[in-house]
Amino acid sequence: MEFRAIKGMNDILPDEARRFALVEAAFRRVVELHGFSEVRTPVLEPTELFVRSTGETSEIVEKQMFTLARDTESYTLRPEGTPGVARAFLNGSVHAKEPVTRWYYLGPMFRAERPQRGRLRQFHQAGCEVYGDAGPVVDAEIIDMLVGLLKELGISDVEVRVNSIGGPGTRQKYREALVAHLTPKKDSLSEHAQKRLLDNPLRILDSKDPRDREAVADAPSILDCLEPEDRTHWEGFLAALDALGTSYVVTKGLVRGLDYYTRTLFELVSNQGELGSQNTLLGGGRYDGMVHELGGPKLPAVGFAIGLERLLLASPLPAPAKASRCFVAPLGAAGLKASLAVARELRAAGIGTDLDGRGGSMKSMLRRADSLGARACLVIGDAEVESGQLQLKDLASHSQALCPRADVVRTVAELLASAPKANEAAR
Numbered sequence: 001m002e003f004r005a006i007k008g009m010n011d012i013l014p015d016e017a018r019r020f021a022l023v024e025a026a027f028r029r030v031v032e033l034h035g036f037s038e039v040r041t042p043v044l045e046p047t048e049l050f051v052r053s054t055g056e057t058s059e060i061v062e063k064q065m066f067t068l069a070r071d072t073e074s075y076t077l078r079p080e081g082t083p084g085v086a087r088a089f090l091n092g093s094v095h096a097k098e099p100v101t102r103w104y105y106l107g108p109m110f111r112a113e114r115p116q117r118g119r120l121r122q123f124h125q126a127g128c129e130v131y132g133d134a135g136p137v138v139d140a141e142i143i144d145m146l147v148g149l150l151k152e153l154g155i156s157d158v159e160v161r162v163n164s165i166g167g168p169g170t171r172q173k174y175r176e177a178l179v180a181h182l183t184p185k186k187d188s189l190s191e192h193a194q195k196r197l198l199d200n201p202l203r204i205l206d207s208k209d210p211r212d213r214e215a216v217a218d219a220p221s222i223l224d225c226l227e228p229e230d231r232t233h234w235e236g237f238l239a240a241l242d243a244l245g246t247s248y249v250v251t252k253g254l255v256r257g258l259d260y261y262t263r264t265l266f267e268l269v270s271n272q273g274e275l276g277s278q279n280t281l282l283g284g285g286r287y288d289g290m291v292h293e294l295g296g297p298k299l300p301a302v303g304f305a306i307g308l309e310r311l312l313l314a315s316p317l318p319a320p321a322k323a324s325r326c327f328v329a330p331l332g333a334a335g336l337k338a339s340l341a342v343a344r345e346l347r348a349a350g351i352g353t354d355l356d357g358r359g360g361s362m363k364s365m366l367r368r369a370d371s372l373g374a375r376a377c378l379v380i381g382d383a384e385v386e387s388g389q390l391q392l393k394d395l396a397s398h399s400q401a402l403c404p405r406a407d408v409v410r411t412v413a414e415l416l417a418s419a420p421k422a423n424e425a426a427r
Contacts, residue, residue, distance in 0.1 A: 008113075008121030016312075018319040020124070023153060023311055024106055027126050030149045034141070036104040036128050041084040043108060047074040053083040053260055053290050064111040066121075077110035081127045082260075082287070082303055083294075089131055090296045100132040119278070120309060127284075127305035131291065134300035136233050139264040139286065140240030142304060146268060146282065147246055153315045155281070157272040160247060162237070163254035163265045165202070165222055166230035167288070174225040175201055185215045205253045221252040233263055260287040264302065273314035281314060282306040324376075324416040325352040327369035327395075329362065331381030339380045342390075342408060349409045351416065369395060376415050378408065396420040 005011055012020060028038075047067050054060050066077040078084050085105055094101050109125045130138055143160055150158050165171060178201050186194060190209040197204065205216050226234060241248055254265050265285035284304025291299040326346055330339035339355055346353040354372055356365045362379070369377045379391035389402040394415060403411045 006121070008115030010120060010122070015319045019312055019315075019317070020308060022317060022320055023308055023315070024126070026149060026152050027106070027306075028104075030145060030152065031104045031128055034102070034145050036102040039085055039088060039103040039105055040107070041078075041081070041088050041105065043078055043110070044075050045078055045084050045087065047076040049083050049087055049294070050076055050079065052293055053086065054080070060111065064113050066110045066112050079111045080109055081105050081107070081125055081305060082129060082290070085127075085129050085303075086290050086294055086301070089129075090291065090294055095131065095291070095297060095299055098132075100130065102128070102130050104128045116278075119307075124308040125305050126308060127303055129301060129303035131299055131301050133302070134288070136237035136264070137240045139237050139266075139302055140244060140246070142284070142302065143241065143248075143266055143268075144244045144246045146304065146306075150268065150270070150281070150311075153311060154317050155270055155272055155311070155314045158268055158270050158281070159249060160241075161251040161254055161267045161269060162241075162248050163222070163251050164226060164230060164234040164237075164263050165255060165261060165265060166226050166234075167262055169227045170222065170225050170230045171202070173227075174220070174222040177220045177225060178202065178204075181219050182215060189215055202255050205255045216253065223250075223252060230263060237264055256283055256285060260290050260293070261285045262288045266304075270314050273316065281310055322373050323352055325354060325372060325374045326376040326378060326412050326416065327365070327372060327374035328353060328355040328378045328380065329365040329369065330355070330357065331362065331379065333382075334385045335381040338385045339378075342378060342380060342405075345409055346412060349413065351409070351412060366393075366395075375420070376412050378403075378412070 047065070050065060051061055060079045065079055068075055085103060089095065089101065089103070104127065106126045107124065108122055110122055112121060113119060115121060128142065130142070143162075147158060147160065150156075166174070179197065182189065182197055182201065182204065186197060188211055189197065189204070190207065190211050193204045193207055193209065193212045193215075204212055205219070207213065207216075223234070238248075254267060256265050256267070263286040265283075267283040268281045269279045270281050271279055282304055284302070286300070286302045288300045291297065291301060328339045328343045328346075330336040336357060339357075343353045343355040354369070354374065356368055366377065375394070375396055377393040377395055379393065384390045388405045390405060390408055391400055392403040392408075392411060392415070393400040
């Protein structure tokens, strides 16, 4: 029997893993410059956490969660990062220790959906959350930060889409206006939208079904229903984006797929790379009611999430080249013993080193060194041990020289730091 990875839960082999590491490093660097600190939460959380925070009628809760039972308790593999981070924020009583908290996270998420390009059952997500800042400026700064991150990753074809769904008062007014608009068209809606008309009509705005899109094309805009405080926040948000020089498109149909959002919503989309028709790179917004819904105080919050697989589909950046390395080729028993000590010294000095202890021929070891991309090869046989002079081969220039045992670390470091000879490009 041949075991294979579960469909939608992919292996990430070394070349692709280096691209993941490149994106993760860029993300960490950018968000830490903006004052965010890393938090790590479990991949398994109580099911009720996601039901309470994400919403019973959300697509995630209704269709996409991997849930398992243990005795009388129900647990779910996290389908997104925000609820677990909010729970950790509350469990740690962080709100009592600092007025504003900025956290970020990186890790795997799980959704039971049909696997497709850039959308997997196990995927990797990065995100940021800000607790305690109710103002619109932080919303704009986050978007500007993300545009800069994408540019750093070579993704310049980016459109910023923004909207506001206001607070509870605004949404209630708009819900009534939207239901009044759609009720006469009920029979023309998709079956899914007809159900949503009763329990969550705003989600119909997010439908991809052509029948639903036609029905909402002339629907009233939620921006026309904003309560005074919501309008002030919205106008302050747009003014901050303008001050930053960050281009955006007001998108009245943008509602996102999660029930916890309030006021600001945003998505960044791109036609670059291999994203295909589903070209949303990342999304986020305010969720000012979540902390209170989970049993904490009334605290404002804003955040976003990025799927790393989708970033990699859009980014043209190749996997970073491997750092120059040294290969140690031992010959004979005395050579092997000496090689072990030399390899340890090189690694202690920060030099990436591979040692072939299989006892093969010199020719086979040199092939191995070449396949690993080594720049330097140290040949250590019985004769080298006796003389104290090791053979150091520059595999780029195909030259070699003797190196005193006492100088080996310094000499190898100098070789690896030097510019390769012209014929290295031909290797």
